[in-house]
Amino acid sequence: MIFRAKWVYPVEGSAIENGAVVAEGGKIVEVGPFAALRGATGEPVDLGDVVLLPGFVNAHTHLDLSDLHGQVPPQGLFIPWLSALMQKRSAATPDETSTAEAVRRGIEESLACGVTAIGDVTTTPDWTRPMLARSHLRSVSFGEVIAIGQRRSMLERRLAAALAAEWAAPRLRVGVSPHAPYTIEPAALRRCAEAAREIGAPVCMHLLETAQEERFAVAGDGDFREFLMRMKVWDDRVDTPGVDPVTWLEREGLLSSKTLLAHVNYVTDAQLAVLAERGPSVAYCPRTHAAFGHPPHRFREMLARGINVCIGTDSLASNPSLSVLEELRHVRRACPDISAETLVRLGTLAGAKALGLDDQIGALMPRRWADLVAVPAPSGKKLLLDRVLDGTSVPTAAYIAGKRVYPSEPVVAG
Numbered sequence: 001m002i003f004r005a006k007w008v009y010p011v012e013g014s015a016i017e018n019g020a021v022v023a024e025g026g027k028i029v030e031v032g033p034f035a036a037l038r039g040a041t042g043e044p045v046d047l048g049d050v051v052l053l054p055g056f057v058n059a060h061t062h063l064d065l066s067d068l069h070g071q072v073p074p075q076g077l078f079i080p081w082l083s084a085l086m087q088k089r090s091a092a093t094p095d096e097t098s099t100a101e102a103v104r105r106g107i108e109e110s111l112a113c114g115v116t117a118i119g120d121v122t123t124t125p126d127w128t129r130p131m132l133a134r135s136h137l138r139s140v141s142f143g144e145v146i147a148i149g150q151r152r153s154m155l156e157r158r159l160a161a162a163l164a165a166e167w168a169a170p171r172l173r174v175g176v177s178p179h180a181p182y183t184i185e186p187a188a189l190r191r192c193a194e195a196a197r198e199i200g201a202p203v204c205m206h207l208l209e210t211a212q213e214e215r216f217a218v219a220g221d222g223d224f225r226e227f228l229m230r231m232k233v234w235d236d237r238v239d240t241p242g243v244d245p246v247t248w249l250e251r252e253g254l255l256s257s258k259t260l261l262a263h264v265n266y267v268t269d270a271q272l273a274v275l276a277e278r279g280p281s282v283a284y285c286p287r288t289h290a291a292f293g294h295p296p297h298r299f300r301e302m303l304a305r306g307i308n309v310c311i312g313t314d315s316l317a318s319n320p321s322l323s324v325l326e327e328l329r330h331v332r333r334a335c336p337d338i339s340a341e342t343l344v345r346l347g348t349l350a351g352a353k354a355l356g357l358d359d360q361i362g363a364l365m366p367r368r369w370a371d372l373v374a375v376p377a378p379s380g381k382k383l384l385l386d387r388v389l390d391g392t393s394v395p396t397a398a399y400i401a402g403k404r405v406y407p408s409e410p411v412v413a414g
C-alpha cells in the first residue's frame with residue numbers, strides 16, 4: 001500500500017516534497033520521494049495537498065470522563081474544580097453503559113483529531129477496556145488506584161482490575177495509575193510499584209499538579225487534607241510520606257523510564273535535576289494547564305535537561321477537545337520561540353516514548369506501524385511545519401497500521 005502526499009514529514013529526518021510512505025502488513029517498509037520509490041507497486045492512495053505525519057500521541061487523557069465535556073468548566077482553581085467534578089461524577093452514578101458511551105465518544109473524537117495512540121487513565125478498566133480493545137486506537141490503559149483514608153480498602157481490588165491481563169490485546173497494553181500524592185498512602189504506592197515491576201507494566205501518576213500537593217505529602221495537612229475531609233475520605237489513620245512527592249517516588253523506585261508523570265506544574269530546580277537523572281517522562285497538558293492559571297510550565301527547562309516531555313490533553317472535563325494538534329498550536333502561540341519541529345516531536349515521538357511504544361510508532365520509518373495523519377498546510381512563505389501550526393486546518397485522514405480510521409466511511413465523490 002502506497003500513501004502519497006504533497007509533503008511527508010517523518011519526524012526523524014526532514015520533510016520530503018511529493019513524498020510517499022509504503023506499508024506492508026500494516027508496517028512501514030519505505031519512506032521517500034514518490035518518484036524514487038524502489039519496489040512498491042499498485043495504485044497509491046493520493047492524500048493530496050497535505051503533510052503526512054506520524055499519528056499524534058495523546059499521552060495523558062481520561063476518555064471515561066468524555067461525557068463531562070463542558071459540565072464542570074475550570075474556573076481558575078484546581079481543588080474546587082476537583083470537588084465539583086467528583087460531586088458531578090457521583091451524582092451521575094456512571095454505569096457500564098454510560099461509561100462505554102463516554103469512551104466511544106472519546107475514541108471517535110481522538111481519531112478525528114488525528115490521534116492514533118493514547119495513554120488513558122480509567123477508574124473502571126472493566127468498562128473502558130472492552131471499548132479500547134474493539135477500537136483501532138492504540139492505547140496504554142492505566143487502571144487508576146485510589147487508596148487513602150476511607151478508600152484504603154479499595155487498594156487490592158483496584159490494583160487487580162488495573163493489571164488484569166484479560167483485556168491486553170495487540171494494540172492495548174495495561175498499566176497502573178496510582179492517582180496522585182493526595183489520594184494514595186505510602187503502603188499503597190509501594191504495593192502498586194511492586195505489582196507493576198513484577199509484570200513490567202508501565203505506571204502513570206499525576207504529580208506536582210498543584211502548589212498544595214507538596215505540603216500534603218510532607219506534612220499531611222493544608223488544602224488537600226481539608227478536601228479529603230470535605231469528601232468524607234479522611235480518617236485519623238491517613239498516612240503520608242513525609243517527604244516531597246519527587247523524593248517519595250524516587251524512594252519507591254518509581255522514577256524510571258517506565259513511569260509517566262502527568263502535569264508536573266510545580267517543580268523545583270532540585271526536583272528537575274532528580275527527574276533528569278532518573279528518566280521518567282512528563283506529560284505536559286497545555287490547555288488544561290492554562291485553564292487552571294498555573295505559573296508558566298517549565299517544559300523548556302525539562303527539554304534542555306533531556307527529560308522526555310510529551311503532550312496530553314487530560315480529560316474533556318477540563319479541556320475543550322482531545323486534539324494534540326490544538327495543544328501544540330496553543331503552545332506555539334504562547335511560546336513562539338519553540339521550533340515547530342520540536343513541538344511536532346512532542347506530539348508524536350515523545351508521546352510514543354512516554355508510552356513505551358517508540359520502537360513501534362512515533363516516526364515514519366521502516367518497521368514501525370503505518371499510523372499516519374494527513375494535515376493540510378495552508379500555502380504561504382513560512383516553513384512547512386510553521387504553516388501547519390500557525391494555521392487552523394484539521395486532519396483530513398488518519399490511518400492505524402495502514403487501515404483508514406478517519407473518516408471511517410469511504411468518502412464518495414460528488
Ligand SMILES: [Zn+2]
Pocket residue numbers: 060061062121206262314315
Ligand atoms: Zn489526568
